Amino acid sequence: MQRAAAEALGLHPAAEHIPALFALHKKIPAEDHHLEYVVRRALMLQIRNSEILKQLDWKALTSEQRSELASLSLAVPTEQAALYLLRYLQAEKADPEKLPEYSRHMVRYLPEEKLSVVIQMAQTQLAENLDLQVEVIKAVLQGYQQKGLRIDAVLSDWATRLTQTLLKRQEKQSIQWVNYPLNEVDSKNPWMLQHRASADGNQSAPFLCSLPAGERATGRLISQLFTIPEKFSFYLAGHSGFPKRPENGRNYVQLRHLDDQRVLKRVSVPRNDLAQRVDWDLKEFAGTEGYLEVVDSDSGKIYAWLAVGRFEPDVIFIPCQGIQQQINHWSAAAFLVEQFQINAARQNLVTLLTEPFLDPKLKNELASAVMVLDGTDAFLPLFPLPVPQNPAAGSFQQDVIQAVIEQKQDQVDVLLQRAFKMYPSRLQTELGRKVSQQPGGTERLIVYAEQGKISPQLLTEPAIQNQIQQTADPELRRRMKILLSALPPREKKTQENIVQHFKSHATFELSVENGKAVFEKNCAVCHQLAGKGAIVGPQLDGIGNRGLERLLEDVLDPNRAVDINFRTTTVITDAGRIVSGLKRREEGAVLVFVDNQGKEFTVAKDDIDEQQQSSLSLMPANLLEILSPQELHDLLAYLLQSTKKEATDH
Structure with missing residues (x-):
């Protein structure tokens, strides 16, 4: 009976129905959620009529009833509902958590001349609450964007003052x-x-x-x-x-x-x-x-x-305040600087960015704001930067940040090549996708693949391949076709092994000493690390900078991304003999190669009928057959601790 009555009142809005609905609302049993919904919906239908809302007897409403109507006003997309919210916030102490939503709704539906009142009210009422000011100014900005308004001086001045306060509050807080x-x-x-x-x-x-x-x-x-x-x-x-x-x-x-x-x-x-x-x-x-x-x-x-x-x-x-609160204040400052183009705050952001010890996500946000201020879009594909494994392994990230600070866009090419060299396949794909979306990006990827700076396998990723296929240059498509035709097959099982060992690494009781012994027995014939081993393949000091995921790809799938300097050459002699190895040098009438055991062998130039460089690595691809799981993970632990110098690629 009560539900039917409430539904009937909802279908026939009138000012006198509001007191009756509030009286019924007060009597609803706590467990009757359906009746609660019906009554609240009926109230909302009353105030959707702007005339009823305009005639509302404010003094006759209790504080609780005013709060209920404010909450329901969010479902009413009218100027009158926004005016009611403005009056409510000026007269009542609202729930702080609802202020951003109220602000967004007011800005969206109030007439433009009333917006300065909303902004002034927010600054006055929230003067001591920085976190809530940030949430409200974000909501106000969103309301401006929804309304299609340009940022005016009132909003811009608020953003500038708030940014200065956020940065000033944090400048004496050391990052611990x-x-x-x-x-x-x-x-x-x-x-x-x-x-x-x-x-x-x-x-x-x-x-x-x-x-x-x-x-x-x-x-x-x-x-x-x-x-x-x-x-x-x-x-x-x-x-x-x-x-x-x-x-x-x-x-x-x-x-x-x-x-x-x-x-x-x-x-x-x-x-x-x-x-x-x-x-x-x-x-x-x-x-x-x-x-x-x-x-x-x-x-x-x-x-x-x-x-x-x-x-x-x-x-x-x-610290005297929570770690995340400190980060949130700096993050909010970066957001405001970027959205409102606050050039005066650039030096503050740069000072923070030069901190070697900084939250990785925050570092990306600060750099993004600086790039927007400077108009240095060429750096965009490099962001967000990956998280380093430890404080000593962030040299690449810091080099990128320094280039951004100094606006050295001429370094982008070198930085991209370094990124492709050290990133695991997953991050290479994301980086390649972003590069392909930049002006001249598809040609840059083709050139990198031709020069052996990236694996042509990257060009098979659907998003990247589509960008190249859509180009108006048929020559680029032809060059891509040539690169892809020489690719070795990719095994699904290999990728499954990489994922499995990446997930299980933390479950092993690791021994760096045992890993060193595994390296000296199985790897030192071709690789040198910390002054020990032969330099047949890449020298590995600093290999730990690549992180666990990329290292697993390097050791379990060595043919995935082979540097052009370390690709094997296959030779067919006049007698039909076929040999493969890494070409080291020429000695008069012979070519000197090295095999996958690190041993040199020679082939007379006059005996060669045909030779061709392949896309394969000299490194064996069956390491899981050679090492036990424990030996593999001890080896990884040993390699990960080497972070002094960035290594060359396979």
Whole structure:
């Protein structure tokens, strides 16, 4: 009966129906969600009539009723509904979470002359709430865009003042910690500031904790670099698996050496809510540079978190505000600079960008804002930059940032070649797609493939191939056809192996020493690393900069992206003998080659009937048949710790 009555009132809007509907709304049982919906919809249908909304007796409404009508006004796309929202916000204390939505609706439907009132009101009411100001100005900007309005001086001045405040608030905050996502799916920063009790009786000290973000959240928190002291202590709380089951080893804190990324000390969580003291004797490492690595890699539903704090000596410390709040303020400043073209803030962004220790996502946002200010679109394909594995492995990223800061667009070609050389196949594909969309980009990719700078396999990616096919230049299509005709077949099983070992790497108990032994036994005949081994194939110092995914591609699918200098040559002699190897040099009447065991052999020039360079690598493609899974992952651990110099390609 009540539902039918409410529906009838909704179909026949009238000002006198509003009090009756509010009276019914007050009597709705908490469990009757359907009646709640019907009554609220009937109220919304009343105020869709602008005349009824205009005649509304404001004084007769309670504060709760005014709030209900404000919420329903969001479903009413009229100027009168926007005017009601403006009056409501001027007279009532609104729910802060709804302010951005209210602001967007007002800007969208208010007459243009009223917009300055909305902006002034937001600045006045939210003067002490920077985070909410950011959300509201974004909503106002969206409203301007929906309305097709140009940014006026009132909005622009607000954006400039807000940007200055955001940057000023942060300029004295040093960057102590950066979160490196464990994978691209879980890229959200889980580390929050939380006060916790400790086993020594301290009842409330600040900790960085992954629990408030939810126990399924994961992350890898890296401290700033510091000089390692002789002794170091901190407090640690948390869990890694159900209490009565074996500890899974996924949540821990460890100290790494900067130069070679060695783990110097490691401790797992104590499986206790109460923070326990950890003491490390570091005399043998004192005076060298290192950093702390805090890892929550346990995505379990419960007993899967950690908290760390109270460091002594204070070579590192817990920030006075949450890590993500600090990042959000800088990110908001970058957004405003980019959207409102605030040139006066460029130097502030550049100062931040020159910080070697910066959140990877934030670094991309700051660089994007600088590129928009400078009009340096040529850098766009290089962004977003991939996340480095550790603080010592970001040299390429920093070189790109420096070129952006100095506006050196003439370096784009060199930087692109470096990126293709070090990126895994997945990132190469994304980079190639973005390059192909740039003016002259398709020809650049063709040239790179012809010069051996990228694998022609990249040109088979649908988005890239389509860009080339759509070009008006038939010569480009002909050159692509020639490149693709020489491609070796790609095996589905190889890619499956790469994915499997990428996912399982963290589950192995790794030994860098064992990895070194595997390298010396199986790889040093052709590769040199840290001064040991032969230089037949590429020299590998700095190979760790490529990261785990690209390394797996290099060792398990060596024919995927072969540098032109390391492609094998096949020789057919007059006698019909066929030999393959890497051509090293000419010695008078003979050519000198090297085989995949690192041994040299010669072929007389006069005996050669035919020779042709292939797209294949000298490196064997059956490493999984040669090494056990443990040996493979120990080898990867050994290669990953080499980050001093970027290596050449296969």
